[in-house]
Amino acid sequence: MVLRRRPSGALDRHHRRAEALRRGSRVRAPPFGAACVAAHPAARSAGASASHAAHGCGLSPSREPTRRLFFALWPDAQQRGALAHATRKGVRSCGGRPVPVPGLHVTLAFLGAVPEGRVAELDRIARRVAQVFPARGLPLLLSFDRLAHWARAQILCALGGEAVTAGAPELAATLKNETAAAGFSPDLKPFRAHVTVARKVAHAPAALAVQPVLWRFDAFALIESRTDPGGPVYSVIESYLLVKAEKAHE
Numbered sequence: 001m002v003l004r005r006r007p008s009g010a011l012d013r014h015h016r017r018a019e020a021l022r023r024g025s026r027v028r029a030p031p032f033g034a035a036c037v038a039a040h041p042a043a044r045s046a047g048a049s050a051s052h053a054a055h056g057c058g059l060s061p062s063r064e065p066t067r068r069l070f071f072a073l074w075p076d077a078q079q080r081g082a083l084a085h086a087t088r089k090g091v092r093s094c095g096g097r098p099v100p101v102p103g104l105h106v107t108l109a110f111l112g113a114v115p116e117g118r119v120a121e122l123d124r125i126a127r128r129v130a131q132v133f134p135a136r137g138l139p140l141l142l143s144f145d146r147l148a149h150w151a152r153a154q155i156l157c158a159l160g161g162e163a164v165t166a167g168a169p170e171l172a173a174t175l176k177n178e179t180a181a182a183g184f185s186p187d188l189k190p191f192r193a194h195v196t197v198a199r200k201v202a203h204a205p206a207a208l209a210v211q212p213v214l215w216r217f218d219a220f221a222l223i224e225s226r227t228d229p230g231g232p233v234y235s236v237i238e239s240y241l242l243v244k245a246e247k248a249h250e
Helices: 008-025 032-039 050-056 077-093 116-132 167-181
Strands: 066-073 106-115 140-150 155-160 194-199 209-217 219-228 231-241
Touching: 066 116, 066 167, 077 140, 077 155, 077 194, 077 209, 106 116, 106 167, 116 167, 116 219, 116 231, 140 167, 140 194
Parallel strands: none
Antiparallel strands: 066 106, 066 219, 140 155, 140 209, 155 194, 219 231
């Protein structure tokens, strides 16, 4: 048998074809976002935005900023100081972290995260409520005369005594009902007048009774809460007068 040797030019052409086939088989995967945009029907249609395609592929679209808000009875500095003085021994003995005096307040309706674009709607609801409440034109009175340790929340609270007008629970219920009807998500637990005076509390103080402190309100407020390393920081967005000034100070 005689073996015939293939010309060198033919061998070179054979190797070049084989190498080209190997290179062509190496398919590179496109970037994840690009593949999603190409695959999504909305991205292929005229005028479709890439955000629609990203949403269809499970990517998170941009969200509207939110603010953590609640309605509250917001005392003045003198009223806060009186309660801080009355509860100081209990706060010291509970082993918790005292709430800064400027942050003492009574929550009426906690709303949670509210989209920035709906804050004005809350303002309109509050103004409407303030115009019709209370009908008898008296300021709200809250008396605090004892402490309570709420173990689950790890807080120490000053609680309202029996000499509390019915106005505060009614106002809280009205704000919750009006905001819920408008599509907000208020905390619907029944109102219980209390002021958080310490956090991260491990045990109840030795003495729970305190010298009674009376808080008087002729307005409520919309409050923003921000969480800093040192704890919550509160800012008053707007206040809403419940009664005319001349009646509030009679």
